[in-house]
Amino acid sequence: MTGTFIALLAATIPAAIPIIYVALGELVAERSGVLNLSVEGAMLAGALSAFAIAYDQGNFALAFLAGGCAGALVALLFAWLALGLHVNQVAAGLSVGLFAIGLAGFLGRPYVSLGITGLRPMDLGFVSDIPVLGPILFRQDVLVLPALAACIGIWFFLYRTRPGLALRAVGDAPDSAFALGYPVTAIRCAAVTFGGVMAGFGGAYMALVYTPIWVEGMTSGRGWIALALVVFGAWRPFRIVFGAFLFSGVTLFQFLAQGSGIVLPPQFFSSLPYLVAIVVLALISRDVSMLRRHAPAALGKTFIPRN
């Protein structure tokens, strides 16, 4: 029983990592004031690119980077619409996301149901053999590291550096930042592109490690969960990571329940993550003043530079 439990805890991490990538990227974008709803599409695009490269070339590093590039391209299309042409951010995000999902499904047709051998977990010597923590923390695949490093890096960037302060200023008061001389549109574009790259990485992780088979729509709503996570984490990196682990824990709860002999239809367990997400969002959002304190004040509002 303890063995299964530990195995489950260890499995929580790979389940959470794709969402962590996407959510951290979206965090940076939202901190600059841009609500990017196309991340599900960017994630799927990244998954397809990574899978295709890994399947055709076998080079996983290249595949991971290709995933990031694909995500960046989707984000750039969104940035052109929302930042360049001043289209409503929600409309732009939804439409680009829809387009990207369709494009990924279309271009991925030749790869449907093909599989690759996913990345293996690393064995870090004696550290991996520590009784409980070993399998959980130290026997994960190498792509877990950039995600966790990103969390720390983003925290440091946002809260301890000048450029991070500028980014947050752009997200809270773009008109003031513009008056001070900051290139608001350029900063937002950079933030959105970073978000796209991270979303692509999230999708690439899914394709290379988590479910190394190409299925149409394999991200199955994780991009949206990541968006909700940003709200749940009150726009702070560590809370977002914590929320991701919580969420994937719930997703894997079904295996624990099945093991203990609880008989409930599988669809109930599939719905559970979404229901939990709704409940959690309700609890977090209830405090309007807290939301107002933490949310970027200009989130979602179109900024048009007035010369």
Add this chain to the structure above:
Amino acid sequence: MTFPFRFERRETLPAWALFATPVIAVALTLVLGAVLFAIVGAPPLEASADFVLSSFGSRFDFGELLMKALPLTIIAQGLAIGFRANVWNLGAEGQLIAGCILAALPALAFPQANTVFLFPFMVLLAVVGGMLWALPAAILRVRYNVNEIFVTLMLTSVAVQLLSYLVLGPLTDPNGNNTAHSAHFGGAALLSPIVSRTQITGFVFMGLVVTLLAWGFDRFTLASFKMRVGGLAPAAARYAGFSEKRSVAVALLVGGATSGLAGVGELASRLGQLESTLSPGYGFAAITVAFLGRLNPLAIPFSALLVAGLYLGGETVQLDYQISHTIGQLLQGALLVILLACDRLLLYRPTYRARQTQGKAAMELADHGAVS
């Protein structure tokens, strides 16, 4: 030799843009389609022609177009009311499913029923079902300030799971062998075609009714005005005393109601039973339809026809050229992206450089005049 053109921003869209942009967007989308056909090895011109003509080939084809545009119109009218109020109901698909489930219950409970009241009762249940599924989003937004985008989307996933459970479990066809659908409805729960050699059923009139109601609501009611103001200038709305909570609730419930309504139309006209896939993504396509129609109740039926044409075209080229069925969804998204871009790009007009320099010189003169 300098570039003689500059791009100058207009204040407003020119009048002809309202009609030109959808046409331009459709044309560009078809070009994109041709390019994609070529990429996957199908003959671009033939496949594109096939794609476009699939809606007009015969009476039957046109009937299919109409019957596909019908649920899109109904759902989009409801969604547009919400979008105008800045309420983003993305869960129409789930609300459609919920409406279908509730509407199917009397049909499955009384398969032998022969009363003319069964179908209206189903319609009522479908509307209620859709509204019930939108209700959590309304409550959570009004009382707990949760963004309705998340709630409606997540409830859609829950609805899909619920449907799957029901058609594989309690509501599964007792005569089938573990099939993923319910028993077939009795005659009283179904609608038959009203135009020969087509599948057009009487439910088309519901589409007209909904469109008229939506237009009337938008044009004549104070509630609609309040919701529009709430969407365009929330601070002004609050100052005027317009209840944001009421607007949000109405917006979400109307969206749910129309989604359920569209669902029962599909059940009675096309499906005849509960299945694990009740709609090919109409709930999401309706979002595109609403935007394409610029959230205008009178334009939405036409944009619905357009999007339905994309669906039909996608199905046809899938059959004829073995192209992935996702082409329809892809072109839908592309159309929306291109339309949004065109709308903004037409805000810029090219001007001759000479005119520009003249203007600049005049401005400099004015500046110097003011300073000295």
